[in-house]
Amino acid sequence: MSTLLEKAESFVMNILNEKLDKKLVYHSLSHTLRVVEKSSELAEEAKLSENDKECLVLAAWFHDTGFTVDPNNHEAESVVIASDFLSKEGVEGNMINTIGKTILATKMDVEPVSELEKLIKDADCSHLGSKKYNEFSQLLHKEVELLTNSKIKETDWIKKNINFLTSGHRFYTDIAVKKWEKQKSKNLAQLLKTEKKIKREQKKLSQKKAELQFKKNKVELPERGIETMFRVALRNHITLSDIADTKANILLSVNAIIISMALSTLIPKLDNPSNGYLIIPTIIFVVFTVISIILSILATRPNVTQGKFSKEDIANKKVNLIFFGNFHKMSLQEFEWGMSEMMKDRDYLYGSLTKDLYFLGLVLNRKYNLLRTTYTVFMIGIIVSVITFALAFYNQTTGTVPVA
Structure with a gap:
């Protein structure tokens, strides 16, 4: 360098x-x-x-x-x-x-x-x-x-x-x-x-x-305690509904078997004049059985609403979109719009859940009242039928003519 x-x-x-x-x-x-x-x-x-x-x-x-x-x-x-x-x-x-x-x-x-x-x-x-x-x-x-x-x-x-x-x-x-x-x-x-x-x-x-x-703009989600309350209550109601349907099916099956046996074994014998004493007990027995079947069917018979509402009804919060019976006839686009509107409104969302719970309770009340009536009719029918048949057989053996 x-x-x-x-x-x-x-x-x-x-x-x-x-x-x-x-x-x-x-x-x-x-x-x-x-x-x-x-x-x-x-x-x-x-x-x-x-x-x-x-x-x-x-x-x-x-x-x-x-x-x-x-x-x-x-x-x-x-x-x-x-x-x-x-x-x-x-x-x-x-x-x-x-x-x-x-x-x-x-x-x-x-x-x-x-x-x-x-x-x-x-x-x-x-x-x-x-x-x-x-x-x-x-x-x-x-x-x-x-x-x-x-x-x-x-x-x-x-x-x-x-x-x-x-x-x-x-x-x-x-x-x-x-x-x-x-x-x-x-x-x-x-x-x-x-x-x-x-x-x-x-x-x-x-x-x-x-x-x-988006989450900030969305409606605040229910608190965990409220969510748990609705979840447990709805689950319990659905369980009770399943129990009611099971009981109604049991009664329906039992009465159907009884009717089948009556039609195949008891009623054909009434053609014989010697069996005339069985007519009144048989009629009583069959009537109570048929009433029990009808009540069992009514207890399980579904009731579906029209399922068609206008946007004005949704805007005015008159529709509970959580229940299928209220939206089954709506188009997918209308349903999605309705659900979106409901989820944006906290009061509407809570109100829909509350209504769903309430109306489910009304359905359960109807089912259990009908079931109670059905079991009562079935119980009375069995008792009356047995007593009637017993009296008929007793009068037949003693030669007493039964009073109609």
Whole structure:
């Protein structure tokens, strides 16, 4: 390394360590050292003359020193600092001008012309083709936020990087293309993949927020104690209804068997005049049995309502949509609309559950009253029939003529 380069290195390191703003976490001394290193690599592979190589490396050392004066116009300030240093070191004017133009080429919107300008431009952007690109990008992201005192969303930053890599940057030398273009493409692909992943996560997050908002707007669900009360009460009513139906079926089956036996064995014997004493007991027996069958059927006979209501009835809360008998003739669309309206209204929902419980109780009351009557009729019928048959047989054996 020449004496001039050693002095330049010492000068730049001192000025960056002492005067550089701590907010510059990317454009730090580490960045300058990396650009110097990459410039030296490119100079070697480009087989530059010693003079050109020295000019390139000096430009790399000074290209960001202007950040210590004015971060918004650092390239021009860097030229001033470099020119002042080089003049004091007795460097000739042409070399100072060349170094100054090379430094100015690092400006984002400047198109490089000379080979030195293209080389330093590529060295300054070598991080785009680095495997550590993501780390450099995060540092630059943080630096921009600190300098602008604003927060930049990750999605916006990634989008900005994608736009820069696709249309805002290119390597100007074949050497840089060969060294870094492939990794640059990989970095771009990773950015696109990350952007897609973030969009998916944001979509899921927005859906969750929408669900939470929907739940907030929905009617408050019943408290657990109220839910338990309705669940237990409805289950008990349904169990009692099943018991009533079972009892009615038992009575229906028993009486059906009795009628069948009477028709097959008892009634055919009445054709014989000698069996005339059995007519009245048989009639009493059959009548009570038929009445028991009718009452059993009435106890299990379903009662279905019309099942058709208007939207006005639902709006006025006149319909209990929980009971199938009230909606079986409605269209699916009307039923879904009605249920939606009911679930939005807490009072309507509670009222429907209460009505369902109440009317189920009325049905049970009817069933059990009919069952009680049926069992009473069946019991009385059996007793009266047995007594009548006993009297008939007794009168037949003693020769007494029964009184009709």
